[in-house]
Amino acid sequence: MEVILAEYLGFCYGVKRAIRLARDSAADQNASTLGPIIHNPQMVARLEEEGIGSVDTLDEVPDGGTIIIRSHGVGPAVYEAAEARSLKLIDATCPHVKKAQMAANQLAEEGFAVVIIGEKKHPEVKSILEWAGGDAAVIETEEEAEALPNYARLGIVAQTTFSGKRFQAIAAKLIPKSNDIRIIRTICTATDQRQSAALSLAADVDMMLVIGGKNSANTTRLAQLCAEKTVVHHIETASELQDEWFHDIKKIGITAGASTPDWIIREVYQKCQM
Ligand code: SF4
The missing domain is CATH 3.40.1010.20 (4-hydroxy-3-methylbut-2-enyl diphosphate reductase, catalytic domain)
Structure with missing residues (x-):
């Protein structure tokens, strides 16, 4: 069985940058992201283990605390409210x-x-x-x-x-x-690149595995596009792979949304080759 990775897949520039900025603030015990930093539950859980939690509203941030704006960005009211409360703000909004x-x-x-x-x-x-x-x-x-x-x-x-x-x-x-x-x-070009690479790979394989959060819009879109060309399974981790999917399959393509970490892509790739 042949397993092929899409030419472009996984973390984009904006997500890498947001995670780096969040990790840089890990020493600050009072830092939290406003909403989950990316739409990937496994990565969010890993960051929580590293001490970077998330809050739903600014009201949950203690006085003197630090708020990290995720790559999706926020409206002007959040900047104003953070300033009014003198909170430290780390802006990880993707450029x-x-x-x-x-x-x-x-x-x-x-x-x-x-x-x-x-x-x-x-x-x-x-x-x-x-x-x-x-x-x-x-x-x-x-x-x-x-x-x-x-x-x-x-x-x-x-x-x-x-x-x-x-x-x-x-x-x-x-x-x-x-x-x-x-x-x-x-x-952004990251999206176009991932979508075109996924589409051309999907046209050449018997099955596509699309890896990423079920709550990730760009991963869901990749799955929809690939489904126009071949059989698709949208999974979050390697543990969801099912043996029956692989019957009579000779070529598998793998792609992943812009918020899917490398370690999850690696696990899926390795499990497919076993
Ligand atoms: S996909 Fe979104 S976060 Fe990633 S580089 Fe493009 S705009 Fe930025």
């Missing part, structure tokens, strides 16, 4: 997410109605929405785009992990809605 936040903010300030193409419930999208101000809209389908009104000025940004192909299709529906449009394609 690509920051760029999307600032683009939305600037468009709104210049008088554009802002439309964010992304998943409404994703924390990154919520953070971009807060930077865009109250009138912005979030859409994730072509139907939702068609239902929007016409605008005098329309600014479009994307969730960084959104599919490039879907972004293009949705943006095409928005273009007739204004004569003054600015499209800022804030999709």
Whole structure:
């Protein structure tokens, strides 16, 4: 049986950076991340063992404590609240997410109605929405785009992990809605690279294993894309592999979301070869 790893898989630049910044603060006993640092329960558990916990709100942070902003970023209100309480703030917002936040903010300030193409419930999208101000809209389908009104000025940004192909299709529906449009394609290359590498591998194998948190949007998207080409199993760890999946399978492809640690990918790869 042949086991092939996708050309691009696993931790992206922004996640590596956020984990490094969090680990650098481990000596600070009062440091916690605002929400889990990444969408991977195994990595979150490992960081907890290293003394980096997480809180759901700033109210849980003791006076004089340190708060770590995760790669998905937060809206301006969190920065203001942290400053008002004189909390130390370590900003691990991915620079690509920051760029999307600032683009939305600037468009709104210049008088554009802002439309964010992304998943409404994703924390990154919520953070971009807060930077865009109250009138912005979030859409994730072509139907939702068609239902929007016409605008005098329309600014479009994307969730960084959104599919490039879907972004293009949705943006095409928005273009007739204004004569003054600015499209800022804030999709990060890590996502495109992982999606293209996964798709081309999926077309060449009998089965794809997609590794990553079940709560990770970008891992779930990788699984959906690969399912267009072959049989897919979305797993979080090697312990979920089942013998019956491997009957009559000659070639297996492996990919992993941007929040999946290397050690989990290695375990799955090794177990497939046993
Ligand atoms: S996927 Fe891209 S935008 Fe998101 S954290 Fe990674 S590098 Fe940053």
